[in-house]
Amino acid sequence: MASSLTAAYPWTTSPLISCAPMRLIANASLAAAVSMAGGLGFIGAGSDISTLSSELSKSREIFSKSNFTTSKSGILPVGVGFLLWGAPLKDTLAILSKPENIPAAVWLFAPRDQTQLRDWADGVRKATANKTKIWIQVTSVREALDAVKIAKPDVLVVQGTDAGGHGAAQGAGIVSLVPETIDAVTEHCKTASTTLPFFVATGGISDGRGVAAAICLGAQGVCLGTRYLAATEATIAPGYQDAVLRASDGGTTTIRSSVYDQLRGTTEWPAGYGGRGVLNASFRDHESGVSFEDNKKLYEEAVASGDKGWEGDRARLTTYAGTGVGLVKGVEPAEAITRKVQSDAAKILNETRARL
Ligand SMILES: Cc1cc2nc3c(=O)[nH]c(=O)nc-3n(C[C@H](O)[C@H](O)[C@H](O)COP(=O)(O)O)c2cc1C
Incomplete structure (x- = not known):
């Protein structure tokens, strides 16, 4: 893995803003728009891969029609999210292994049991010759440690209970969950002499202030779902x-x-x-x-x-x-959302010292 989270995705700007793989809502147009704005957009395949090939193909088409270029060759500059309790591994790997389909990242969530995390992480790494980074969304310190031990993810997405959509029925907000998770995983990786994953915070972050706060908690990037429900490109009624x-x-x-x-x-x-x-x-x-x-x-x-x-x-x-x-006030193109959230966060992080 690269030395920083954004270095692995050279078209992105720090702090990394990603769009959640919201099933049925985050399709090619939303994911591609977020990536083209310097973030990382995820296509939400969820538990059903029947449209995955066509969404990947649509995203390729969007990139090829735009001026967008990335120095990272051989990967599609979007990620794909899967719900492991329902998504079929073998058929998914057959799609992702095609050279034109290799995504920048896969996002794994909600396994039936922990061994699925290992099967998916190993399978994707092999099928994409290690080009695709493994992101695993976890909802507790325990789940984070289990995921790191069994699947060695490149990125842990730490989901707080404020998150929209599915999450742990019982959980903590990111203010306590992110630092405790980072401490526990750092301790484990030190003892086990394994590589520390990057940390992405998610759940309740809807603007630059939330992003800046998450960075102060120790995350290297963030993921927004709810805010992108009001993106022009969201597939939403x-x-x-x-x-x-x-x-x-x-x-x-x-x-x-x-x-x-x-x-x-x-x-x-x-x-x-x-x-x-x-x-x-x-x-x-x-x-x-x-x-x-x-x-x-x-x-x-x-x-x-x-x-x-x-x-x-x-x-x-x-x-x-x-x-x-309540922080989502209007419908805007995903590019505007991504750039504003990113630049507001950078500004707040720069100015905070002066306010103290
Ligand atoms: C409408 C909606 C659909 C979602 N669908 C998925 C999904 O299919 N897979 C997944 O891993 N997470 C899904 N999530 C959860 C997100 O991954 C993420 O944890 C959440 O959006 C973060 O909180 P926020 O909505 O406050 O930004 C969904 C969230 C929303 C709001």
Whole structure:
């Protein structure tokens, strides 16, 4: 691995801003736009690789039509994220090993058991002749140590409980989680004489202030999900995007729960995960004792009503978003988001000393 996180991805600017591999939402156009703005965009393959080849091909097309160049030859300057409980390893490797498809990074999350992390990390490294870096998203100090021992990731993505979408049902925010994880992993790597991974913080970071804070906690880069829900290039229903823009005070207006998965039928997640989304009528009805059958019926009616299902006090459609949702104020191109968040963070980090 390179001497710094950004050195491994020479088109990127420090501190590294990455876009989360949000399943169905972060496709080629969003991932490529983030990378072309000096960040690292991830395509969210999730548990289903049926569109992976076409998304990789679309990203190649976007890069070839732009002026974007990178000195790093032989890799596509985007990453791909997988949910290990569902994604098929063998078929994925067959796609990623094609010379034109080799991504800059793969992002592994939510294994059924820890051995999957080793199988995926070894498999990807072999299939891409070590060109693709291994990022593993973890939600606790314990998971971080296990991941480092079993798969030796190049990058550990440390996900705090403020994160939008799926994460540990019980967890800590990045202010405590990131430094404790760094200390524990550093100690382990010293004792075991193994290479220390880079650390990327994620969960609740929506602007340059959050990025600067994460860097002060010891992370070398950050990952933003919720903020990119309001990117022009996000593949997202207008009703969902409007609900993100309307939400504020995310600590009280979002909740991590398994109710949204149950209603949507996405129940294959391993135990211990929940999805954070804007608190809505589906959740309130569940809490107040409405039966699952009745709640599901109301949910299906909301699905049939389209974007209206995200409107008003009785909104029922799932709005996965993190506690940083209140900092997301408008829809902008991913390039503008990436450059602003990056330059604001750099400015804050430069000026902070003078403020003390
Ligand atoms: C709508 C949405 C979908 C997500 N989908 C995935 C996914 O498919 N795979 C994954 O590893 N993480 C996924 N995440 C979680 C992100 O990887 C990341 O941890 C989170 O977005 C960080 O917190 P933030 O949303 O506050 O920026 C998703 C997050 C959101 C908001």
